[in-house]
Amino acid sequence: MDSVLLIYKGIYILAIFGISLLIATYSTYFERKIAAFIQDRVGPNRAGPMGLLQPLADAGKLFFKEEFIPAKANKTLFILGPGIAMLVAAMSSAVIPFGDTLIIGETSFDLIAIDVNIGILYIFGVVSLGVYGLMIGGWASNNKFSLLGAIRAASQNISYELAMGLSLIAVLMLSGSLSLKVIAEQQTGFNWNIWYQPLGFLIFLICAFAETNRTPFDLPESEAELIGGYHTEYSSMKLGMYLFAEYINIFVVSAVMATLYFGAYNFPFMENLRNAFDDPVLGNNVVTIIGVGVMFAKIFAFIFFFMWVRWTLPRFRYDQLMKLGWNILIPLAILNILLTGGGILLYEYFTKG
Amino acid sequence: MTLSERMYLPAIAQGLGITIKHFFKKKATINYPEETRQRSEIWRGLHVLKRDENGAERCTACGLCAVACPAEAITMTAGERKKGEEHLYREEKYAVTYEVNMLRCIFCGLCEEACPKAAIFLQDDKLAPARYERDEFIYGKDRLVEPLKTTETK
Amino acid sequence: MTESLFFFFASLTLLCAIMVVISKNPVFSVIFLILTFFTISAHYILLNAQFLAAVNIIVYAGAIMVLFLFVLMFINTGKNVEGTIKRNVLAKIAGTVAGGLLFTVVVAALKDVTLGHPDPATYESQVGMVENLGKVLFTKYMLPFQLVAVLFLVSMVGAVMIGKRETGEQNF
Incomplete structure (x- = not known):
């Protein structure tokens, strides 16, 4: 039985890896499509039906471009940079519960790659490492614009990680567990955390934008001032890996937001649906499969939101960014923790007498 | 600024509303090679050298078009019609070469107005397309003269 | 394993x-x-x-x-990193002596240490988990925990003091 589970885990991890790569690939397509639609254009529509093969064409182009390494660049670190960015981005989707349990025969299969009891801390730690890819790449390019981009990336990520962590603590106070699986299980039906944590969600959302270097916080790669920031000197697939890592990060952050605040794979009336089946196993499996679809729908909604915001808002100025992070979001997050703590105390006072 | 203005969130929501409205709007794009923009009836496109009802070239190489041309895009050399070529050229004098430089041409249509023989016209359904080489923009008689209606004679 | x-x-x-x-x-x-x-x-x-x-x-x-x-x-x-560090003989000797002393201290400290051998039968494997850690921190080690918090607060205040803009003309 153990070997069955082991093989299953291997296949599942591969599948998750493949899915996140696929979603990242097609995020580039949808980014361009959404940008075009918002600007009253039609977007890429030449490669394949509706331009659906555009990501392949882009990848092909990137692979065949010249691989340029600046003469005075630190070669090892220059190559290491995009590698770290990509590795870290691909690692982080391991602890996200994409679905509940599937029961086949006697065995039950959890739709989560590794269920560690520190799941959210794992994601947090891995995401915080992502900045090394940008910093090392930017520094190794031996280019002032790249260096500025790297420095901006570093200070921005550190600043917003604080507010992100603090807004997370309020959720953890409600759930009492660091495991994403437990957090997801607690939000059955329509009992999502967003109803209890609207302020925390807002803070987390803004920090998520900053952590993934997306507009309006894409100062590390602002093309107008820094010619692309940390990836100014990169070309070919190394550039592609940086861009790819950004899209995987968006996918992961969307999945985390869906799990923490929007009930992961839970959807309204799921218990009614489960009980509608006579066979409990069948009911469970049907609910799980619909749940996976719901989870991905939520993730796609968030990815769409990320792109929607990108093509709506202009970029922040750097001092505004820092002021927002330190002077507004962190105090708000602390206030949110206090409010949540007070709320929990009041609830316990009234329910337990 | 009031508090709600300083929070920026209402303004951001408003902006998001505007962009999502545009998201579902009808697109302004015209997919060019497949569909073309509707042109005006007096659209001045690519030049054509007309033939008369018998299939003979109308142009008599008088050079009035070249004189009228503000961009000096038209050059031609005249030649005398030999015996037996009456079915090819209407007048006794004809254009041996007739070149329009499409890079210079501003498609003003003055040549069309200057022509006494009603030989040159700017078509309303054809454009001078983009090409890779500059040479290819110099249109000679091979590309300017109206093709014959029948396919028997070349 | x-x-x-x-x-x-x-x-x-x-x-x-x-x-x-x-x-x-x-x-x-x-x-x-x-x-x-x-x-x-x-x-x-x-x-x-x-x-x-x-x-x-x-x-x-x-x-x-x-x-x-x-x-x-x-x-x-x-x-120019290599050139800027002056490496005279005295510095080398001082470095060696300091390193040797540190090494001696570490060896001396480790010499009498008895390694803990937890009994596998009674060992609680959950001792490192978040819940247990939190409980220990907020009961047994309450005072040190709070003192560390105060220490952080002090250093934060210090950092804010240093980073605070001075009144007067601002150049950016």
Whole structure:
């Protein structure tokens, strides 16, 4: 039985890896499509039906471009940079519960790659490492614009990680567990955390934008001032890996937001649906499969939101960014923790007498 | 600024509303090679050298078009019609070469107005397309003269 | 299995730590230091202290080393690093003596240490989990915990004081 589970885990991890790569690939397509639609254009529509093969064409182009390494660049670190960015981005989707349990025969299969009891801390730690890819790449390019981009990336990520962590603590106070699986299980039906944590969600959302270097916080790669920031000197697939890592990060952050605040794979009336089946196993499996679809729908909604915001808002100025992070979001997050703590105390006072 | 203005969130929501409205709007794009923009009836496109009802070239190489041309895009050399070529050229004098430089041409249509023989016209359904080489923009008689209606004679 | 993993990670830790010291390029030193933190986190996981492992990575590798790298980027770490450090004989002797003394102290401190041998039958494997850690911190070690918090507050106030803009003309 153990070997069955082991093989299953291997296949599942591969599948998750493949899915996140696929979603990242097609995020580039949808980014361009959404940008075009918002600007009253039609977007890429030449490669394949509706331009659906555009990501392949882009990848092909990137692979065949010249691989340029600046003469005075630190070669090892220059190559290491995009590698770290990509590795870290691909690692982080391991602890996200994409679905509940599937029961086949006697065995039950959890739709989560590794269920560690520190799941959210794992994601947090891995995401915080992502900045090394940008910093090392930017520094190794031996280019002032790249260096500025790297420095901006570093200070921005550190600043917003604080507010992100603090807004997370309020959720953890409600759930009492660091495991994403437990957090997801607690939000059955329509009992999502967003109803209890609207302020925390807002803070987390803004920090998520900053952590993934997306507009309006894409100062590390602002093309107008820094010619692309940390990836100014990169070309070919190394550039592609940086861009790819950004899209995987968006996918992961969307999945985390869906799990923490929007009930992961839970959807309204799921218990009614489960009980509608006579066979409990069948009911469970049907609910799980619909749940996976719901989870991905939520993730796609968030990815769409990320792109929607990108093509709506202009970029922040750097001092505004820092002021927002330190002077507004962190105090708000602390206030949110206090409010949540007070709320929990009041609830316990009234329910337990 | 009031508090709600300083929070920026209402303004951001408003902006998001505007962009999502545009998201579902009808697109302004015209997919060019497949569909073309509707042109005006007096659209001045690519030049054509007309033939008369018998299939003979109308142009008599008088050079009035070249004189009228503000961009000096038209050059031609005249030649005398030999015996037996009456079915090819209407007048006794004809254009041996007739070149329009499409890079210079501003498609003003003055040549069309200057022509006494009603030989040159700017078509309303054809454009001078983009090409890779500059040479290819110099249109000679091979590309300017109206093709014959029948396919028997070349 | 666990034992071989331990030896693997221990040797990796030592290797990375040595590389931190002997790397010529400070940026490589920082990267090896990050690797060292990772291997130490691996040790924590072997000890079933997952919370400590994660926090070690988040705090040290994720934040503090980013700041290290941040500062290093501003310093010109190009060619002239070798030349700027004066290496006279006296400094070498002083360095050797200091290092030797530190080594002696470490050896002396470790000589009389008795290693704890927890009984596998009564050993509680959940001792490193978040809940237990929190309970211990907020009951048994309440006072040190609060004192550390006060210490952080003091350092934060100090940082704000240093970073505060002075009144008067502002140049940007």
